[in-house]
Amino acid sequence: MLMALVRSGLARHPLGPVGYAVGYALAEDHLRQGLTVVAASVNPLPVTRDSWRDAGATAGVGVVEVEVICSDPAEHRHRVT
Numbered sequence: 001m002l003m004a005l006v007r008s009g010l011a012r013h014p015l016g017p018v019g020y021a022v023g024y025a026l027a028e029d030h031l032r033q034g035l036t037v038v039a040a041s042v043n044p045l046p047v048t049r050d051s052w053r054d055a056g057a058t059a060g061v062g063v064v065e066v067e068v069i070c071s072d073p074a075e076h077r078h079r080v081t
Contacts, residue, residue: 020048024055031059 002019005011011018021039027037043049049065056063070076 020051023052027052028055028059031056031061 001016002022004014005015005018005022015022020077023039023041031054041048043052053063053065070079071074
């Protein structure tokens, strides 16, 4: 979906908040249809974490959050680079 926005010429990389807004809307639509949604993303800001929760709440379903943290700073740097 996001690449479709870029290919259409309506948006360019990086999509920034547009990408998240599309993700929230798609997640909510799928949840309303009774589908399971797994959204894997970097969520360093409260506003993004809240928005994923809001998508579930608006659709009337529960949300489970899983946070993965690399406890080894050297390995984290290696993976990021």
